[in-house]
Amino acid sequence: MSDLLNNWEKKSKDRQKEYKRFLEKAGKPAVRNRVLEQLPELHEEAFQRVDCLQCANCCKHYSPRFKTPDIKRIAKHLKLKESDFIERYLRLDEDGDYVAKSTPCPFLGADNYCSIYEVRPSDCERFPYTDEDVLVRRPALTQKNSTFCPIVYFVLEKLIAAGE
Known part of the structure; x- marks a missing residue:
């Protein structure tokens, strides 16, 4: 991993105020489009440097x-009724959304592979946004995810370094 990623957990914790300021600025129309234009390239670079299977x-x-x-999709894949899938694996959170009953995710294997990867929830497919x-x-x-x-x-570090 690059130097940027060395001790990233501590660095991220220490920089939460900077991230908040940056994200407030990046939400404004004048800056937003410039930030959004950079995301595809930075996303690709990040995925080349970080192996999700080593992290999870x-x-x-x-x-x-x-x-x-x-x-519907996951229950069908697991050959369960939707109600049985919900009862076995999910709970309602404080926002009224279904989330996994337990952590780690019940579909995460010891090798960090997902046993339902092909039919995983759309939030998983899109993460980390x-x-x-x-x-x-x-x-x-975004701050929480960082x-x-x-x-x-x-x-975030690359965007801030680019002066956005």
């Missing part, structure tokens, strides 16, 4: 939302 922090400590289409406008549209989520995802940390 997202799966170990947090749960995606399981939306209705996700529940470093190639889409969610990065600036939902600043609180504390456990080295890819989000990497992208």
